[in-house]
Amino acid sequence: xxxxxxxxxxxxxxxxxxxxxxxxxxxIGAVGQQVSVTGGLAGDGAEFRETLVGADCPPRxxxxxxxxxxxxxxxxxxxxxxxxxxFGPRRQITRSRGNVLFEFDGGPALDLYKRYLGEDETRxxxxxxxxxxxxxxxxxxxxxxxxxxxxxxxxxxxxxxFAGDVPEGWTAQLMRGNFDRLAAGxxxxxxxxxxxxxxxxxxxxxAILVSCIGRRLLxxxxxxxxxxxxxxxxxxxxxxxxF
Amino acid sequence: xxxLLARQLAKAAKGSGELDVEILLGLVSEAYGQSDSDRQxxxxxIALMIGELEQLNRGLDQLVQERxxxxxxxEFELQAQNLRFDAALENMPVGLCMFDRNDYLIVxxxxxxxxxxxxxxxxKRGVTLRSILEARVAAGNxxxxxxxxxxxxxxxxxxGQPYYTENVMRDGRVVAVxxxxxxxxxxxxxxxxxxxxx
Numbered sequence: 001x002x003x004x005x006x007x008x009x010x011x012x013x014x015x016x017x018x019x020x021x022x023x024x025x026x027x028i029g030a031v032g033q034q035v036s037v038t039g040g041l042a043g044d045g046a047e048f049r050e051t052l053v054g055a056d057c058p059p060r061x062x063x064x065x066x067x068x069x070x071x072x073x074x075x076x077x078x079x080x081x082x083x084x085x086x087f088g089p090r091r092q093i094t095r096s097r098g099n100v101l102f103e104f105d106g107g108p109a110l111d112l113y114k115r116y117l118g119e120d121e122t123r124x125x126x127x128x129x130x131x132x133x134x135x136x137x138x139x140x141x142x143x144x145x146x147x148x149x150x151x152x153x154x155x156x157x158x159x160x161x162f163a164g165d166v167p168e169g170w171t172a173q174l175m176r177g178n179f180d181r182l183a184a185g186x187x188x189x190x191x192x193x194x195x196x197x198x199x200x201x202x203x204x205x206x207a208i209l210v211s212c213i214g215r216r217l218l219x220x221x222x223x224x225x226x227x228x229x230x231x232x233x234x235x236x237x238x239x240x241x242x243f
Numbered sequence: 244x245x246x247l248l249a250r251q252l253a254k255a256a257k258g259s260g261e262l263d264v265e266i267l268l269g270l271v272s273e274a275y276g277q278s279d280s281d282r283q284x285x286x287x288x289i290a291l292m293i294g295e296l297e298q299l300n301r302g303l304d305q306l307v308q309e310r311x312x313x314x315x316x317x318e319f320e321l322q323a324q325n326l327r328f329d330a331a332l333e334n335m336p337v338g339l340c341m342f343d344r345n346d347y348l349i350v351x352x353x354x355x356x357x358x359x360x361x362x363x364x365x366x367k368r369g370v371t372l373r374s375i376l377e378a379r380v381a382a383g384n385x386x387x388x389x390x391x392x393x394x395x396x397x398x399x400x401x402x403g404q405p406y407y408t409e410n411v412m413r414d415g416r417v418v419a420v421x422x423x424x425x426x427x428x429x430x431x432x433x434x435x436x437x438x439x440x441x
Contacts, residue, residue: 088292089299118287121280131284176288220277221247221270 008069008076011039015051021164040210046127079192083185084175101166108158130214186226190233209242337435344428346372359384
């Protein structure tokens with residue numbers, strides 16, 4: 001995909017067998033920092049069994065698909081915002097390996113999630129773990145936080161696998177959602193994207209929206225709120241598609 | 244009308260414009276269920292969070308108590324050490340003074356002030372060596388060539404090398420001065436009246 005004129009890549013990846021941090025690092029390593037890389041990891045609702053991705057072929061398991069945008073006339077803006085609220089004490093990640101988290105403050109990470117989810121929603125793990133995304137940051141750079149979403153749990157090891165790395169020694173804090181603020185987060189992401197294109201907004205335009213199954217699980221029938229909030233930012237003239 | 248209900252009505256509308264009541268009830272019931280789950284999750288989260296924060300708070304309180312107790316103990320030790328130091332200082336048979344790297348007085352014993360007829364104000368912590376030397380001259384407790392004596396003393400301490408000297412006072416007393424620099428750039432000196440030995 002790396003070739004003269006490449007300005008952006010939209011990636012859709014298998015959502016259960018991929019470390020998102022490494023996927024992005026690999027793509028950027030191949031195409032360079034100057035290319036916008038956006039996209040998402042595929043989901044299968046709250047099942048977490050099998051995700052299917054296809055490009056020029058029927059959807060299949062364990063596929064990473066990407067669309068490249070080439071040409072000097074193309075302008076790409078992108079944005080990402082959650083709208084989740086952090087809550088509760090900050091915890092230290094005391095044992096992890098890559099994107100697998102074993103312990104917070106010396107105790108099993110999965111046990112903490114089970115306590116917060118309660119008996120009923122614990123049965124919905126790993127999907128219901130998305131109701132409490134994890135904010136993590138390097139204690140030496142507390143303003144550069146990252147939100148990690150859960151991919152899988154191992155009840156025997158009492159560990160959790162996230163969509164990106166959860167480095168040992170970093171600080172973690174649970175997050176929870178509120179319908180209005182999640183919708184406001186979607187609006188903020190849309191605003192970041194339109195601002196990114198800036199005054200160059202002319203000609204044919206398209207908005208590609210990617211949301212998260214965790215947001216859908218929490219918002220239920222309010223899920224349309226975030227789409228409405230984002231659409232209000234783009235305006236009626238920009239067609240939208242998304243996942 | 245609440246926007247959620249409006250959406251539910253739109254979803255339950257048949258092509259003919261009639262409502263499919265079963266679909267509508269299903270959507271409304273599902274929304275109530277979601278609302279209940281969200282409320283229960285929120286209540287549980289808040290209760291757990293309060294519990295965790297209280298536990299952290301108790302841990303913090305305990306830590307503060309332990310640190311405070313350790314500090315108090317250290318303070319008592321320091322007080323005892325100071326008392327021992329004061330007792331040693333005041334019972335020395337010689338005058339002793341200690342200055343910092345900038346020649347400001349850190350401490351001296353009463354005998355030092357008494358030997359040179361200095362008031363407690365003239366030998367309080369923070370006064371300069373020069374002011375003490377000048378006060379000694381003014382009190383008549385210096386060698387005959389007072390001006391040279393002051394400048395010589397100041398030059399000697401600036402060298403930062405140990406030295407020993409014997410000063411003959413105007414009243415005939417002979418005072419032996421033993422000067423030693425300290426590791427932090429200051430210095431300490433003992434003053435002993437050795438007239439009787441002469």
